[in-house]
Amino acid sequence: MTTPIHGLVLVGGKSQRMGRDKAMLTYHGGQTQLEHTAALLQRVCPKVFISQRSEQSFPAPEGTEPIHDAYQTIQGPLCGILSAMQADPEAHWLVLACDLPYLTESALKKLIAAFQQAPPQLTAYRSSHDGLPEPLCAIYPAGSDSELLALSRELNKNCPRKLLIVKEAALIEQDDPRSLDNINTAEEYEQTRNMQIKVLYFAQLADLAGKTEEVQSIQDASAEKLYEALKKTYHFPHEFTQIQVAINHQLSAHQTGLKDGDSIAFLPPMTGG
Numbered sequence: 467m468t469t470p471i472h473g474l475v476l477v478g479g480k481s482q483r484m485g486r487d488k489a490m491l492t493y494h495g496g497q498t499q500l501e502h503t504a505a506l507l508q509r510v511c512p513k514v515f516i517s518q519r520s521e522q523s524f525p526a527p528e529g530t531e532p533i534h535d536a537y538q539t540i541q542g543p544l545c546g547i548l549s550a551m552q553a554d555p556e557a558h559w560l561v562l563a564c565d566l567p568y569l570t571e572s573a574l575k576k577l578i579a580a581f582q583q584a585p586p587q588l589t590a591y592r593s594s595h596d597g598l599p600e601p602l603c604a605i606y607p608a609g610s611d612s613e614l615l616a617l618s619r620e621l622n623k624n625c626p627r628k629l630l631i632v633k634e635a636a637l638i639e640q641d642d643p644r645s646l647d648n649i650n651t652a653e654e655y656e657q658t659r660n661m662q663i664k665v666l667y668f669a670q671l672a673d674l675a676g677k678t679e680e681v682q683s684i685q686d687a688s689a690e691k692l693y694e695a696l697k698k699t700y701h702f703p704h705e706f707t708q709i710q711v712a713i714n715h716q717l718s719a720h721q722t723g724l725k726d727g728d729s730i731a732f733l734p735p736m737t738g739g
Contacts, residue, residue: 469586469608471578472557473507473514474533474550475500476543476602477524477564483650489524491655493567493685501527503564510574511560515553517546543602544618544626551611558586563602565648567658568723573603573645580638581605588635594643599635601626603646642722657726659685663692664729666712671734675700689713689724693732708735 477489477500484491489500497505500516504527507514514530526532536549543563550559560578562569573591581589590604604626606614614629621628640646649655663682667675675696684692693706710733711718724730 470512470557471510471560471581471605472550472554473504473511474517474546474559474561475503475507475514475530475564476517476546476561477522484655485652488565488649491565491649493658499564499567500524503562503566503569504530506569506571506574507560507562509571510578513557515550517550540615540618540624542624542626544614544624544629547606547626548611548615551606551608555611556608558608559606561602561604561606563648565650566603566646567649568642568645568647569603570642570645570721570723572719572721573641576641577603577605577638580636581607584636588630588633590630590635590637591640591646592637593646594640599627599630599637600646601630604630604635641719644723644725645721647723661685661724661726661728663724663726665692665696666729666731668731669734671700671702671732674702684724689718689720689722689730692724692730696732702732702734704734709733 481488489498491499493499504514508529515533516524516526516530517533518524520534533550533553535545536552537545540548547561577589586607588606590599590601593600617629617632618624649658661684663684664679665682666679667677672678682692689711690706696702711720712731712733713722714729
C-alpha cells in the first residue's frame, strides 16, 4: 500500500509583529489565508489537517481536521509538526506555514514529485534568500518524528530549519524566488493588498484595451487573477494558458507572484509563421 502524504497547515504562531492572527488575513478574494492554504493542500493531498495551539480554536475549513499540540516541552512549529506525525505515524506530512500568499499549487506538485523520486527523506525547498532549507514548505517522511525529537533534545534546539540542516534534507530550487516570501507586519500586509502594478499591452491586446500601458491597483498577488479581470474588462479572446507573461521585462512562469511596483506584460500568441 502506498504511504499517503497528508497536508498540515501550521497556524499556531502568535503573530506578534502582525498584531493579529495571520491565518485570518485575506489576500485571495474573500478567502482567509488559512482557507486558501488548506485549499491548496486539498488539491494535492488526500487529507488536510490544521495545527493549532491547545488554547486556539479556529473555524476549520471544510474538509479539514484540527490537530492540537501534543508536547509541553517543545515550542513553535516543531511542536505542530511532531504532534501531527504522532497523530498519524503511518503518513508522510507535507507541512506549510499559513503565511505564504505567493505559494502555488504547481510549487507543491514539484515538491511532491521530488520527494517521490527517491527513498523517503526530508525534502524541502531551498530559500532563495540564504540557501538554507525552508522547513515550513517541506515533506517530513513517516517514522522520522522520533529521530527529529531525539535530535532536538540533543541539540537543545526547537528550530526545524536547524534539524533539516543537520539531517541534510534534500533541497530543491524554487521556480519563482518569491513563492515562499511571507508577510510578517501590518505594513507589509497593506502593501501587498494594495499593490500598484504597471500593465503593458502589445499587439491585439493593446488594440482591444485601447492603450499600451496602465497602472492597476490590485489586492491579489496572482498574474492569472489580474489577467482574468482584464480579460473581462477588455474582452480579450485568449485564455490565460495561451499567453506568455513577462514580469519586469523577463519572461516568467505563469505562477510567478507579483509585488508592489512590478510591471507585467501579457503577450498574446503570435499569428502566422
